[in-house]
């Protein structure tokens with residue numbers, strides 16, 4: 134069972150997590166390795182992120198690994214593609230109230 138709902142899971146399977154600030158029109162990649170090393174690996178998505186520059190709530194986006202270089206094979210990635218999309222929608226939809234829909238990341 135691959136659990137992509139935690140920071141450790143995303144990091145382990147080669148995903149990256151980015152946050153977008155609509156006010157600054159900037160994307161930033163969250164330092165997954167550092168966060169996991171700092172003990173935040175069990176933290177579950179979605180959670181609220183704020184822009185370091187302006188303080189506005191950002192939008193999280195899970196980015197799957199590049200298929201030809203990721204730790205998973207083509208089949209595994211193809212199988213999960215649908216859930217990536219569902220997760221991205223889910224994150225942006227519920228980011229404003231991050232803990233109100235705990236079942237969101239099934």
Ligand SMILES: [Zn+2]
Nearest residue numbers: 154157184187
């Ligand atoms: Zn900003």
